[in-house]
Amino acid sequence: MPTVARDLLELLDLEELDVDLFRGRQADTDRQRVYGGQVAAQALIAAGRTVDQGYAAHSLHSYFLLPGDTAVPIIYDVERIRDGRSFATRRVVARQHGRPIYYLTASFQKAEDGFDHQDVMPDVPAPEDGVDMIGLMRAGGAPDADALAREWAALEARHLGTSRRGLPEDPEHPSRARMWVRISDRLPDDPVVHLAAFTYASDMSLLGASLAAHDTNPAKVQMASLDHTLWFHRPFRADEWWLYDQASPSAGGARGLSLARVFTRDGRLVASAAQEGLIRPRRD
Template sequence: MTAARELVELLDLETLDTNLFRGRQPDTDRQRVFGGQVAAQALVAGIRTVDAAYVPHSLHSYFLRPGDTSVPIVYDVEALRDGRSFATRRVVARQHGRPIYFQTANFQRVEEGLEHQDVMPTVIPPEEGLDIVDLMRRAGNDEADALAKEWASLEARYVGNSQQGLDEDPARPSRARMWIRVQEELGDDQQLHLAAFTYASDMSLLGATLAAHDRRPPEVMMASLDHAIWFHRPFRADEWWLYDQHSPSAQGARGLAFAEVYTRDGTLVASVAQEGLIRLRTR
């Protein structure tokens, strides 16, 4: 089975009871669950409890504890609201009887309205970008091979960051850009594309908080604390999308990162925000 098919299976939850689901774990040697996995599985759990006429437009979440890769994750969905235009779900991910992750997801019936968007920056095409895992290996990142396995379903091409590859921007001193896509075609189920994107959205975002500093793992301990996504327009996660990231602030051993997500034709399809731990190791 290909890595992309494994991702699709990873996102196909088992129904245990009404509003109660179980998510499987991938074959991995890592000691903690990838944050994008639990966020994507939680979104799928929420989707399973909402009428198909409603589509996700945003999610907000907190990572509470590191996930255990040796046991499945149980997702408990609470229906907070079912209105004529919007529906809201709260999802709790649990392992060993304890919550490890909370997500609130909002859904909307599709409707027409006013339109505007930011303009996509001018960047090199993905074909000219550098493979992100190869860059990690060259930089001596001890986790490069493990991450290559974890991200095997994804293809990521690095464009550059504030220190190399991007023009200087004093107003935004910590920036990073890359192209990402799922490596194989996912079909036409838009909900699957949103879940696959959610999985990939945790890839590299916290790294943008280090772009203004000559520091990187293992000298920096990094962990995602929260994660938010706003879905603006339909798109395909298996076609290239630009992850245009910047970090407006780092302080108190925490860094905040925002990202705008554009398709190759310049359409703004999503926005993402994440704060995480970026603690300098003392030894």
């Protein structure tokens, strides 16, 4: 998996096979399935390659259909749904072995002025006061900590706590998790790169927030992302600290729903995220 920003940039640099057809390389990993954030980020890059300059992604909606095979590249087929004066829409299907493994619909918009407001950033400790996420997992005896350390090596994550451990009590929101995240090395100034890098990182912990209210070992839960949605509100850099303020409003039927607000260190609300995933207790 990417160990420095350069490796992540290489992962996001798709090969153009034909008009609206791209091939994404795989990271060097011993994991048995492709990390979902990688597929989403590569699909966003593919969609963005087909949009005229002046349009910026403001949202993506996607479904994970099948586990990705880490041994072969992924083909991204882009369909140009709409090109308007203000908005452009793209649909991307990611394929392996002739089968779709992931679908993405992304919307792009030309910059406009308009009404402006946002939620207030919660009062939280600084990134320097957080706990290294991988170190915390190792201390807790997580069996896949070393594998995740390799998978997320291009990221820095500082854990601030969950609703059960470390966060102030909030009876109205029983399942919460907060952390600071950034890409570990400096990225180019291209805004598309920062959106894709953020998309890559956004899948790392979101589903876990749906377990924060429960006294359970994640190793005893079968977890898989089912869908993933992002909204981009304001430009920001993925290589500078952003707060991942996550909460799960509901879990049931072996599925958990997690929502998140993304704030920069100076308090700007720059993105929102939503994900539903499988959280099935293992029966063995």
